[in-house]
Amino acid sequence: MHPRKLLVFSLFFSILFNFPRSPLLLVRSENLSFDFPSLSLRNLTLLGDSYLRNGVIGLTRELTVPSSSSGSVIYNDPIPFYQPESNTTSSFSTRFSFSITNINPASFGDGLTFFLSPDNQTLGSSGGYLGLVNSSRITKNKFVAIEFDTKKDAHFDDPNDNHVGLDIKNLVSMETANPDLDLKSGKLITAWIDYKSGLHRLNVFLSYSSFKPNFPLLSVDIDLSDYLKDYVFVGFSASTEGSTELHLIENWSFHTYGFHPTSGHNVSDSSVIAPPIPDSPNKHHRRIGLALGIVGPAFFCAFLVIFGWVSVRKWRGVRMEKSFKAELMTGPRQFNYRDLKLATRGFHSGRIVGRGAFGTVYKACFQDSDTVFAVKRSKHNNHEGDMEKLLLLGLSCANPDSLARPSMRKVLQILNNKAEVVVVPKLKPSLSFSCGVSLSLEDIVSDAEEEIQTPGPMYEIKLG
Template sequence: MVSRILLVILLLKLVASFDNEFIFHGFTDANLSLNGLAQITSSGLLMLTNNTKAGLGHAFHPELLHFKNSSNGEPLSFSTTFVFAMIPEYPDVCGHGLAFAVSPSKEFAGAMPSQHLGLFNTTDNGNSSNHIFAIELDTVMTVDFHDINDNHVGIDINNLISVNSSPVSYFDGKSGGSKSLKLISGDLMQVWIEYDGMDMQLDVTISPIDAPKPASPLLSSKVDLSSVFLDDMYVGFSASTGAATSHHYILGWSFSLNGDAQPLNLSKLPSLPYQESAKKKSHLLLTIALPLAAAGFLLIPIAAIFFVLRRRRKKYGEILEDWEHEYGPHRFSYKDLFKATKGFKEENLLGFGGFGRVYKGVLPSSSTQVAVKKISHESWQGMREFVAEIASMGRLRHRNLVQLLGYCRREGELLLVYEYMPNSSLDNFLFQGKQPALTWSQRFQIIKDVSSGLHYLHEGWEQVVIHRDIKASNVLIDAEFNGKLGDFGLARLHTRGTNPQTTHIVGTLGYLAPEISKTGKATTSSDVYAFGAFLLEVACGRRPIECHPSVEVPGLVEWVLGCWKTGTILEARDPVLGDEYVVKEMELVLTLGLLCSHPDPMARPSMRQVVQFLEGDAPLPPMSADALITSTSAQGYDECFDDFVISDLSTTDRTDRTFSSPFVPGGR
């Protein structure tokens, strides 16, 4: 009888252990709960996302696991390891990453893609009621979440602001030092996540697939999960894409509660698609080459083929110099862009401005919509430096910046490739009668979007970027009516710690800071001045300087100043809005527009302060209308400066005018 009881106990423990641990070498027969873009491929790969923009995917073990000690309610220890790969649609331009997650639910209602990784949204991020623990493998730097860079591992607890994070690297036992890894390289990597419930110690380790598990973890933190974990939780993965896309794959996964996860047998893992493709191509090459070698008498058909290929090569011919190889990840083939735009036909023309025309295109390899701008560059000097700048700007990542995806050079043309903005420009809504008309709430959100993007350019990236042409026609609107700052052709990159100034007077009249007439140099403060003009432009529905104003019509700044002095500043609002606006928000925007437009650069706020004012995190400083009017009158434009700027704009070297009005009808 005793032996039977012991046998039953042993079987129960054995069943419990099976419930608390599992291992997958590929997922062909795996019973996983999938939603969103997630699917199991025919080769057994768990694919969380594909090249769908702004998509998300979840894959979770279908059964609840008991994560707490029944006797004292403390979290149990757990261990997991998995092999993954991220393959971006374009090299160096990737979706937002993936995360291993422990969650009370395998359904994430309302979760958002992009920087939210398919786990949270704008309203629930940071809520303690989420009860979500995650390890993020993040490939985009999101300023709002205090990300350290665009290639890091982070520990997330109910929040995408990580409690600890580190750039991706591993300890190499052979060299005795740390080596960097690039998450979006497309290479296979393995992650180990180990949590000691008694000591509350969490270790996260990563390494390339061909290296043993490093002796030292990448992240090691004391983490109390007792209030995070419920009694029963699900484990699995979440991934997302944004404007840039990528395939997120899991090849193998092992998990254990109250024990060490079983090691993965790497030889049993399925192959990635490009690995399979390489094998097929090699086999296909042998299959074709041998018959061709035996069929030498078919020289005439072969010669005809060569003739056709030569014509095709000429049709799709590009300029590719040796120095451009280092920028390969940002380069598109002319053939792909030609096909994407249907041969740059007029029916695909979105608009023109500056030095080029802009065409809508659909990339044949991914069905991704893009905007392609063709610019003449035959007489340009410094092409190498300019392409280097394009490559640098292609690394800028912010939800409120239009993504520059890359470039191509062919004969006398430079082609720039951007993400496509379906709602064109803000200028079209304000001044061209594009419908539906923007509400005040939409305008105010777009203002905050642009301020966030400009703050990132000035302070959030590794280099200072001065935009130099902020205006409504350079603000693009996406499908959800979010504002994105575009047209970086007038931008210059400046290493931090140096004098962030430039020597060319370029920009648009009405947005140029008065000090530029004396120095000829742009700074972050002159960007703030242009942003002030933009604020008034959006709130008032008027351009800073009318094309053919009558003598009686003052400039926009002077007009709003006059209304402010008489206590009727709300009279300056766009009459199209009627009474459909929020008084405090309108007053804030108009007053802040005046402050940013102050003639004295030292009196203007920084973009960090502007963001705080707009978000209500700081009050506006006191201002005197009389003093501001006096200053404005004393430093107004004179005719000789207007003539100088107009002349300079007509002769400025094309390097400074490159990205004018991307894919916006009407242009500059």
């Protein structure tokens, strides 16, 4: 099998064996419960003007002058509302304590809400929109909310400035009720909201104390599964418009129930405690089999990956060795101009690796070879002039008179066309040197290998 195909094959088996066991794919709808005696940012997200101070959430700005403000706080995790395994809709109950205070009683409005929404970005406009609905997208909202309204807004058909209402998709309440307590008194008020999916009934309770009343303030028969889908986000919102009203949430608990357990371990179902069951031999064997079923495919996949990696490295080594041997056997190659032009991308300037006196060297890559070549492109224009310059420079360097020879620095400047060539005398300079023998010009240029005897003294010889 080809090494690359083998590597792909091994990766396919790795994914195949591990795919069913991926924990990210095992999404279950289970009962959920949380209780916050005091609030923190560990599990909550603040939006808009909301803030946290001393374990209490403020939903609108705390100012001494009237202003417009809106804010919301949302529980970070989505809440399962529908269980497809059993085709069951969740029931839920929530309890929270809030207060609505105002340093200027004559400047009140607008109220707060508890909401369930399909997304975790619920932040609406200020004023009568209660921080829940965006004023520019009134018809594009999906939510279920209980409003605690402190201002009569004729635009939303509010009955008065102290009422509780059920809002679905818009702020015109489906049902309203007038509590026998003042929502904006500044006192701590506790609210209970219960929804029973089996009865399709929503109940709202209010009290100044921590004891739940026997009878609900607001009771509505409604099937919330028509408005809420698989998962929802829960939280609070509030707003003001030209007022100093302050909306505070001090504690919060939330519970869902009614889902059937989908596994042997459910963190939400803490009310039922099963006695421990001792391990049996069959259970022990099942554990061993489960361990082997997980570890075995993992080792097999690791073996395939390692084998594929080694095969690829070996294949590359053999290929390089064959290429090297082929080059040694074929010897020098002859290339036509078209191949050289393609290999150097048309003698592109980006392929230049060096420049010389007689041409430019380019990097060349041929399609049928992995070897990188160097191609020298000779300069044909002014070739005779360059040769003449080099000959004159050579004659200058060979001048018998050391004072007339150019320095090495001068030679480099001439070669780099930074200086003019030294003028060579038209007449051949006289050559004079001393030696221990008497030689003629024929002896100097002769190829004879005869040994010349030099018994005499030093003589001076002049040529020319």
